[in-house]
Amino acid sequence: MTARRLDTGGRIDRTRQIDFRWDGKTLTGFAGDTLASALMANGESVLGRSFKYHRPRGIMSAGVEESGAIVTVGEGARREPNVKATMQELYEGLSASGQNAWPNVRFDLGAVNGLFSRFFAAGFYYKTFMGLPPFEWGHGTGLWMQYEKLIRKAAGMGTASREADPDTYDHAHGFCDLLVVGSGPAGLNAALTAAKAGRDVLLVEQDFELGGVYLNDPEAEQQRLDLVEAVRAAGVRIMTRTTAFGLYDDGTAGLLEKVTDHLSRPDPHLPRQRFWTVRAGATVLATGALERSIAFDNNDRPGVMTAASAQAYLNRFGVQPGERIVIATNNDSVYGTAAELAQAGAEVTVADYRREPSSETPTGVTVRTGMAPLSAIGKSGLQGIELAREAGTSWQKAERLDCDLLLVSGGWSPVVNLSSHRGAKPVWDAKEACFLPGETSEPIFHAGSSAGIWTREACEASGIAAAKKAMGQAADTLAPGGWTTPITPLYEVRLPNRQSKAFVDFQHDVTGDDVRLAQQEGFVSVEHLKRYTTLGMATDQGKMGNVIGLALMAEALGKDIPDVGTTRFRPPYTPVAISALSGRNVARHFKPLRRTPLHDWNLRYGATMTEAGLWHRPWYFARQGETIAEAYVREAATVRETVGICDVSSLGKIAVQGPDAAEFLNRVYTNGFAKLPVGKARYGIMLRDDGMVMDDGTTWRLGETEFLTTTTTAQAGKVMVWFDELLQTRWPDLKVHVSSVSDQWAGVSIAGPKSRETIAACLETGEDISNEALPFMGVARVRLKGGIDALIARISFSGERAYELYVPAASGEAMMDLLWPTAEALGGCLYGMEALGTLRIEKGHVTGVELDGRVTIDDAGLGKMASTKKPFIGSALRQRPELLREDRPQLVGIFPKDRSQRFNGGSILCRPGDPEGFGDGWITAVTHSPALGHWIGLGYIAGGVDAWQGTAVLANDPTRSGDVEVEIVSPHMVDPQGVRMHG
Amino acid sequence: MIRINCPFCGTRDHSEFSYGGDGSIDYPALDATKEAWHDAVFMRDNICGVQLETWHHVHGCRMWLKIERDTLTHEIHSVRPAHPGLAAALSSEQEAGQ
Secondary structure (H helix, E strand, C coil): CCCEECCCCCCCEEEEEEEEEECCEEEEEEECCEHHHHHHHCCCCCCEECCCCCCEECCCCCCCCCCCCEEEECCHHHCEEEEECCCCECCCCCEEECCCCCECCCCEHHHHHHHHHHHHCCCHHHHHHHCCCCCCCCCCHHHHHHHHHHHHHHCCCCCCCCCCCCCCEEEEEEEEEEEEECCCHHHHHHHHHHHHCCCCEEEECCCCCCCHHHHHCHHHHHHHHHHHHHHHHCCCEEECCEEEEEECHHHEEEEEEECCCCCCCCCCCCCCEEEEEEEEEEEEECCCEEECCCECECCCCCCEEEHHHHHHHHHCCCEECCCEEEEEECCHHHHHHHHHHHHCCCEEEEEECCCCCCCCCCCCEEEEECEEEEEEECCCCCCEEEEEEEECCEEEEEEEEECCEEEEECCEEECCHHHHHCCCCCEEECCCCEEECCCCCCCEEECHHHHCECCHHHHHHHHHHHHHHHCCCCCCCCCCECCCCCCCCCCECCCCCCCCCEEEECCCCEEHHHHHHHHHCCCCCHHHHHHHHCCCCCCCCCCCCHHHHHHHHHHHHCCCHHHHCCCCCCCCCCCCCHHHHHCCCCHHHCCCCEECCCHHHHHHCCEEEEEECCEEEEEEECCCCCCHHHHHHHHHHHHHHCCEEEECCCCEEEEEECCCHHHHHHHHECCCCCCCCCCEEEEEEEECCCCCEEEEEEEEEEECCEEEEEECCCCHHHHHHHHHHHHHHHCCCCCCEEEECHHHEEEEEEECCCHHHHHHCCECCCCCCCCCCCCCCEEEEEEECCCEEEEEECCCCCCCCEEEEEEEHHHHHHHHHHHHHHHHHCCCEECCHHHHHHHHHHHCCCCCCCCCCCCCCCCCCCHHHCCCCCCCCCCCHHHCHHHHCCCCEEEEEEEECCCCCCCCCCCEEECCCCCCCCCCEEEEEEEEECCCCEEEEEEEEECCHHHHCCCCEEEEECCCCEEEEEEEECCCCCCCCCHHHHC | CCEEEECCCEEEEHHHCEEEEECCCCCCCCCCCHHHHHHHHHCCCCCCCEEEEEEECCCCCCCEEEEEEECCCCCEEEEEECCHHHHHHHHHHHHHHC
16 A cells, blocks of 8 residues: 555645654654544554454554554553554544554564464364363363463453553433434434424534544535534534444433543543433434445455545545555445546556446546455555456456555445344345344434435435434435445355455454354354354454355355344444443542541541441551550450440431331331330341341330331441331331431440440439439430430440440530540540450351341341241241251351460361361351450351350361361350340 | 333432332231242242332432333333322322323
8 A cells, every 4th residue: 555645635734733653653644634544644554463363454444443453542551452543533642553463563473373374263262272181171271271361462452551540531411302323414414403493402423523424525515514504503412522332221322422532631620531321312323334345365454445435535634545546346335436536646446346337437447347356465565456257156266456455345334233232133135235224112213324325315315304203203214225236245255275364354353264164163143153253242343344244154054144143233332441431430439438427536536447338437446556456455355344435326227207116116127116115225136028137226215106226337228228118018008207317316335334434424414324224225315515415225235334325416526525535534445346346246246247148037046036926027938947947057156276276257167077068157257355365256057056065166268277176155255144234 | 221200200210219129019918828928029920021010219219119111121111109198199199280
């Protein structure tokens, strides 16, 4: 290919020169260029190396279907692989390089793969490395993984940066009456028609200019300008550089807007891309059609490209793409291009497969009829083309033409991808030799060449008609077609006994032979063909060659194309960066962060925080020089000796109110709530319908018709949803109102022998909170100094005398400023989650790790809490025989046999010498117990404590510390009688 | 993305809602047999076509809804409050408005 920039013509601005870098060299282009057109103007023809065979590849198109000029753009953290050079706008300082080649695209050592090409046929790797000993399934997997790494390195598609993405991406939302995708003759007319009728229209165009094929036709420029002006004046919202990559249910479309990818120095406040979710009342798809290739030997050589792209390079970008040009075609669409190229000074020969092509031969163009391309000659630079003539059912070599550019038009494929996303199955049209959009009941309307309409006037009319239909008005459907002489399908040209490399999928290096091999090996379904050969699975999704693959499969099977079918297109139409999908939901914004009302106070007082679901909670409060291990053991010991204060604000809190509130709770909880007196709290367990434990917590009766239910932190949302569901769907007759009040309260647990003393000192009027006035499980309203109204309940998770004290969230810090100096003076401490865990493990109190959704109330050792006097949710199905088996895993405590040893949470419990399989149980939680002076744990083991008296048990942890001998004990490891908490 | 016309909030993205389950189930009384509960909890039809479902407008009005949805096409045929009292009140209000 001997391309050169023309002195005049095209849409580029020759007054605005742009310097850019290609493989380390500085080159020059103009404003309005794409990277591809600028590279072509600079005479760069080899731009990449192919996936498997490392064959040199160049520009094959001027658009989104590009399968050859796939390059890496940007450097460092901004390096982006697999960018289509044909879609990348040129900007000052752009830096790009060829990929999949070493040391460079012109001289690539990997090209040696081409010599061994017969080893790289479809399925080669799997057959070789996975099918033979020692690589049989299940045994050679480890070795396969090793080979796979090498294979992937040899193949590959460019590499992404390993650095964090420095750019930002936004998510945005939009609404419109009509979404028009594509701004060619059909799209502009559709948008204009609907906007004039008062509809809110959104027009999206993936290019940086509006116009579609108008942009390649200088004579249509005034018409284009007038249309664009009219569209703007009619109030159409226009988005360029925006791709509608997918259509979804109910008129939802996914758009990717490239905001700064074309800018040399973007405003740092702008996102690089925006990911739009648009809800459209109706959609007009004016997405155009893509020109197909033909499979013939070396059809992938640099210098072979689509015929229409030559027109784009000539007329839009001012580049004469070749001097001696052969155009191989089977349809009418190339003749205008041929005339324009000849007019621009090239020597043009059209090799038309049809015996009687168009009547008019353009001036300066030679036409050979009945000829088809057989083999491209020349490796990195095209030298000529061998043509073939049909002889009966076979082909015979005809003649050789010298050329530096070969343009191929094997027909046109309407872009039906977006409607296919919606399940509209494309329909094969034998007359036009293409898939047309399928039927859909959704308000989606194809227009223009995406509906197989080939003439510009008909495309314009079809845009108007589609808009009318989208508005619910009557309009004629325009018939597909429009060529003077019909297309004669042509998919592959080859001599029977000659080896050839005829590509069907350029980016994935899939050849016609691969398709036939797949058929021979039994992969006859089109879905299997796709997966076995990887046809159409590269980043270009086989836009140039899928139909050829189907045609060859049909031929191999002796069927017609519609009988072979087509695969369903899936979003995205063009690649979408993961960063755009994640938007701003990255790093600390990956998920919401919930802070308790005491968050800042905790931090001021030295808390190290940990994540508990979405919450940040104090983990431990280290004193000078303390490690976490030292801190939590001190905190837990201090609670048992004096007093500790812990932020429990994150517990779920639900106000349950109404005349039937007690009845409601009585149905939800396994134990009775109907007779709970006012001023009392009760610990309750709720089950799911299937009889498994859902959650636990305390419920406080604040009045006859008013309860405060607490849930675990983790299940707060789920329990609230469950209450809503029960009251609205199952028991609508119950007069109960539930509302989440979790965020209304700041709550602390004050635990330890001096807890009562601490609180009493903080009360404003010296209310009586003695053991008699406020016994275990008592609830009262009190007032703290400074007039802070509070709820107090005598509840213990730690096993000590303990209280939960709730004040309105805004008074949380004031409460702490009262409590903490008092507790500190009494020798107390602040404690966090780690010490909380220690205290509850010592007592055998369960949390989410024990109540993991697989355990029954009996498994958790709480069977006594299941009432036998009333039914409740789950009471029927907890009686299933499987759930009553005596050898089910049950909650136990665990001691190391040698008390100086420790073991890990997650260990499997098993008999010595029997470390296979699932074992007999598992460890859920471990801690060092200051009360006992050694490591302890909680866990589940088949049959529970009684089954393992005097039996040796191993805590098996093969990936970490190995085996530790343990003893199975009661889960109530400290103060089993509860003397301390009742005192 | 399915769009659901919540009777209280208007048409919203399905991401505001969470799927509940089979809306055609009449749950047995709490003291019913475990066989009756077994059937209600575990024995579900796998419908290809229109099915009655419960959905929760969890990021909206928090109302539970009964929705007829085509499992094949995601087309939604009807939406009403799951609470029969609310459904009745809403429909009589609509009738009064007409």
